[in-house]
Amino acid sequence: MLRSVIYLAFVLISIAGIFFLIDYNLLAAIQLTVYAGGIIVLIIFSVLLVHHIEMRLEMASIAKRITTAVLCIVGMGVFIYTIFSFEFKMVDNKQTTTTEAIGERLLSYGEGGFILPFEVISILLLAAMIGAIVIAKGTKLMVKNNKPT
C-alpha cells in the first residue's frame, strides 16, 4: 500500500518532467509542489493512519479483473488509433510562455480574462477547507446509530 503511494510520487514527478520538456516551468513547479509535495504527503498520512502496513490488499475477483483489463486495452487501442489517424496541424513556435503572461491572463477582467473562475476557485478552496475541518472533527455517528430509530 505504502509502496503504491511511493510509485505514485514517482509518476507525478515524471509528469513534472514532461512539463519541463515542453517548456512550461510554472506548471512543472506547481506540479512538484502541489502534487508531489502536498497530495502525496496527505495520502501517505492517510495510509499510515488507516492501515496496518503489512495488511494485504483486497482486489476484485479474477474474472472482473480480466474483463476490466480487456476493456481498458480496447479503449486504449481506440484512443491511440484515433490519435494517430488524426492529422494535427502543429505550429512551430519558439516562444517561451512566461509566468508573467499567465498571471496577467489569470487576473485580467477584459476580453478572455479569467478573473471570475479564479474567484470561484478561491471560494471553492475555502469551502473545501472548511468542509474538511467540519468532517474531521465531526461528532461520533456510532452513538447516534446505536439508538433505535
Place this chain on the structure above:
Amino acid sequence: MIHDVSLYEILTVTSILFFIGIYGFITRKNLISILISIELLLNASVVNFVVINKYLYPDVLQGVVFSIFIIAVAAAETALAVGIIINLYRQISSVEVKDVETMKY
C-alpha cells in the same frame, strides 16, 4: 525547446496513464487506492490540456489556465477525501468499499 518529441508520443503516454487509472479505479476495493487512481486520471487530463495548448495553439493560454484550475480542484478533492476516509476509519475501522454502505443512510 521541443526537439524530437512530437504531440503523438505525449498523447500516447497520457492515454496509457488514463487507462491505468481507470483500471485501478474499477478493480481496487480500497478507498485510498481509488483516490490514487483518481489522481492519475486528473493528471493525465492536465497533461493533455497543456500539451495541446502548447503544440497546436501556442499563442493563447487557455490550456494552462484550465490546468491550473484542475490542479486546484484536485487538491481540494483530495483533502476532502482524506478527511472523509480518516473519519470513516475512526467510526467503522475499515476503508474497504464494501463496508461503507452505511454512508448511504
